[in-house]
Amino acid sequence: MKPPRFDYTAPTALPEALRALGEGACPLAGGQSLVLEMHYRRQRPSALVDLNGIAELDHITAGDDGLRVGALARHRAFEQPVAGPLGRLLSRAAVHIAHPPVRNRGTMLGSLAWANPASEWPAVALALQAELTLASASATRTVPAEEFFRGPHTTARRPDELLVEARFPALEGAAGFVEHRRTHASFAQVAAAVALTVRGGAVRQARIALAGAADRPIRVRAAEQHLVGLEVGRVAGGGSDEDAFRRAGELAAAAADPIPEPHGSAEHKRQVAAVLVRRALQQAHQDQADQDQPHQDGACGT
Amino acid sequence: MSAVSLRVNGAEHAVDVEPRRLLADVLREECGLTGTKLGCEHGVCGSCTVLLDGQAVRSCLLLAVQCHGREISTVEGLAADGELHPLQEAFSAEHGLQCGFCTAGFLMLAEGARRTEPEVFADPEQLTQLLTSNLCRCTGYHGIVRAVRRAAGQEPE
8 A cells, every 4th residue: 555645844943843743743754664654554644744854853972971862863873883882782783673775764763752662772772771852842851761662652752742862871881782583674573682880890780671572672670680790791700600691581581571473472582582681691791801801903002 | 745856867857746655656657767666665675775865765665755855866877878887787797687676676775885885795794784675586696696796896706
């Protein structure tokens, strides 16, 4: 099918766009999910508000308070990592999203607002404790990622609001992201995002988020608590970390409440979640070890 | 109806279309450029791939109104002065096509990479990632991989 009829506006300033939003009106950024859903006629907006002409929404800004991402930042922009574990987590996740032509158009904030339970960015936003700024014509508010996702394609965003910015606090530590899917361009069956705050070689805080493991992205706190105090990176000892990672995977699987699908029962997805959490932690451990290693090349050596 | 001005392969096309019309449909029906094919219309198969300001995009997931004033390249723009583009020559030489339905999409996918990230042609893993974007039901992909590498000046194998 083709999309049903709708009104189209392409404002060039944010206030104008916010005034145009409301019941029945959808913001259009990358359109890689929205236009597809309009083909299916599962989405029948009365109006589309095209954001692509609003220059102020097209930004990725790194500062002392972390990374700020505007509503027009495309998935593609995160493939090359910005410095630090935060950027590495974003780039590891970005390459799992669909395929290059879709990543050229689709946006991170669009994906967050669309809130597909299997999408990468919502899980990453949880693991990184992102703060999401929603603006309407009358007010602006900031919602923690954890309170934003309410169910499949359901968020705290009201129809008259636009998700204008995501802020990712700087991560002092290490990160990992691992995904299982049926083919290169498939949606994730399950994905695990891990962010470890590491000081003095030990985990001070662990955040583990899963995509595809429930009706929304979830944090798995029992698994996180199990890791606090664990030594990671260069100073890690023996096989104790492997045991801890495996146990964290088991705890994550127990916390998951996966929705069965034709290619994956709930039991299968739980098993996948256990394996992915363990692997994502191994990756974060390696990430920390790489940072602990003195730089080998002459340019950085002292 | 919306008045939309598209710049396709360097030529201006002023069209009057409903906002709901897809770029792919407008290219084929209003501009008469039927080289761009529509396979799935779900963003999956990649047959409708064109370049928007030099970047490969799915023209089935893009509204024509969104492309007002933008630069679009389609397969019709590849050959110049009766000479096939090096990618087209290579697809022929390396048997990168059989029925040909997916070919325009693959050519534009590869042309987009040639313009924006030519380094992918030297890295087999990155090239596989790129070509995974599109589907071909005939060739088994090896001919396409060889063709794209050949056009980029790499050894086909």
